[in-house]
Amino acid sequence: MPTEFISLAFPNASTELSPIPGSGVDPDFLERYARNLDDYDFNYTLQPYDSGGFDPFTTGATIAAHTKNLKIIIALRPNTLYPTVAAKALATLDQLSKGRAVVHFIAGGSDAEQAREGDFLNKVERYERLEEYIRILRKAWSSTEAFDWEGKHYQFKQFQNRVRPVNGTIPVSVGGSSDEAYRVGGSLADIFGLWGEPLKETKEQIDRIYAEAEKAGRPANDRPRIWVTFRPITAETEELAWEKAHRTLDALNSHRAAGVGKVPTNAPPPQNVGSQRLLDIAKKGEVQDRALWYPTVTATNARGASTALVGSYQTVADSILDYVKLGCDLISIRGYDNLNDAIDYGRYVLPKVRSALEKEGVNGEVKKEGEVATIVDG
Numbered sequence: 135m136p137t138e139f140i141s142l143a144f145p146n147a148s149t150e151l152s153p154i155p156g157s158g159v160d161p162d163f164l165e166r167y168a169r170n171l172d173d174y175d176f177n178y179t180l181q182p183y184d185s186g187g188f189d190p191f192t193t194g195a196t197i198a199a200h201t202k203n204l205k206i207i208i209a210l211r212p213n214t215l216y217p218t219v220a221a222k223a224l225a226t227l228d229q230l231s232k233g234r235a236v237v238h239f240i241a242g243g244s245d246a247e248q249a250r251e252g253d254f255l256n257k258v259e260r261y262e263r264l265e266e267y268i269r270i271l272r273k274a275w276s277s278t279e280a281f282d283w284e285g286k287h288y289q290f291k292q293f294q295n296r297v298r299p300v301n302g303t304i305p306v307s308v309g310g311s312s313d314e315a316y317r318v319g320g321s322l323a324d325i326f327g328l329w330g331e332p333l334k335e336t337k338e339q340i341d342r343i344y345a346e347a348e349k350a351g352r353p354a355n356d357r358p359r360i361w362v363t364f365r366p367i368t369a370e371t372e373e374l375a376w377e378k379a380h381r382t383l384d385a386l387n388s389h390r391a392a393g394v395g396k397v398p399t400n401a402p403p404p405q406n407v408g409s410q411r412l413l414d415i416a417k418k419g420e421v422q423d424r425a426l427w428y429p430t431v432t433a434t435n436a437r438g439a440s441t442a443l444v445g446s447y448q449t450v451a452d453s454i455l456d457y458v459k460l461g462c463d464l465i466s467i468r469g470y471d472n473l474n475d476a477i478d479y480g481r482y483v484l485p486k487v488r489s490a491l492e493k494e495g496v497n498g499e500v501k502k503e504g505e506v507a508t509i510v511d512g
């Protein structure tokens with residue numbers, strides 16, 4: 135499978151650098167954003183979920199209407215939608231977009247956040263429910279007959295789905311870094327989403343996911359594809375990129391102190407393992423590996439994807455190639471100056487990564503770890 139790129143498409147001009155509190159959906163901005171991602175050959179856009187945020191299905195359908203190739207990843211928390219409804223909503227989006235729907239499952243990493251929408255299960259139960267949910271969706275997409283379901287979390291009778299995914303099914307992604315996430319994602323997901331950790335820790339996580347896949351009886355050619363997420367801060371030269379990185383960090387810190395940041399100053403430690411891991415790794419040093427930068431993690435209490443990659447376009451491209459060689463197939467990059475950064479990546483980073491992949495490997499694939507590959511300036 136070729137290496138593919140993901141980015142978010144935001145529905146308004148508010149960013150972590152210049153927050154516009156209370157800003158609503160700006161349909162023209164969303165359209166421009168999505169078209170840029172499509173034109174610059176990003177492969178996917180994630181529409182994220184949080185309890186107080188915009189509805190990803192609606193923004194996702196709008197994006198589908200304005201783009202040709204971009205696949206739309208809908209972030210979905212099982213507690214927010216009955217599984218039969220989700221199966222049809224995703225299949226409807228898949229038909230509207232001619233086969234471009236993907237679903238990214240969030241079991242729920244914070245009890246307080248889950249409680250905001252009436253979910254009082256504990257984390258282990260949430261992952262159990264997620265497992266059942268994925269099985270229901272797959273059955274609803276594939277079954278031509280009406281079927282009953284007698285599970286622990288869901289029971290229904292004679293559900294018959296008439297809304298079929300274009301390609302028979304819809305790719306299922308799972309994100310997280312807990313044992314439960316590895317188990318459910320490793321055994322059931324097509325894609326497994328990770329946040330940006332150093333190469334060594336990323337490799338350890340991949341091994342855990344693959345071990346769970348194997349335990350579930352999945353052959354090596356049917357393991358989840360690995361998605362890894364960064365927030366690159368890049369410019370023409372190293373010096374300009376580092377100046378930009380420090381300006382970004384200053385903005386994150388001052389907005390948080392002024393109460394307009396992503397998290398309040400007195401936010402409790404995060405409950406989800408993925409964020410805990412990022413904060414632990416941040417204690418080991420500001421820069422890790424080639425260009426992985428952690429102060430943005432600490433400044434935001436590791437809420438959401440927060441690890442930066444800092445450097446020139448070439449350094450960022452080379453860092454991405456390090457992860458491709460490690461076994462990451464899907465590279466998610468979004469900046470802090472959302473739309474402008476996405477355009478910069480599209481102009482200066484994606485072509486470098488893609489041309490290096492073409493030069494180095496067979497069929498556009500870079501050689502995996504253990505094989506010899508030299509990264510060439512592209």
Ligand SMILES: Cc1cc2nc3c(=O)[nH]c(=O)nc-3n(C[C@H](O)[C@H](O)[C@H](O)COP(=O)(O)O)c2cc1C
Binds near residue numbers: 241327329407408
């Ligand atoms: C790539 C990726 C994307 C994510 N997107 C979201 C999102 O849109 N909304 C959300 O609440 N959590 C999102 N998460 C967070 C986790 O899915 C969530 O915290 C998980 O339920 C529990 O994490 P844990 O298994 O690491 O403890 C995302 C995680 C990853 C790795």
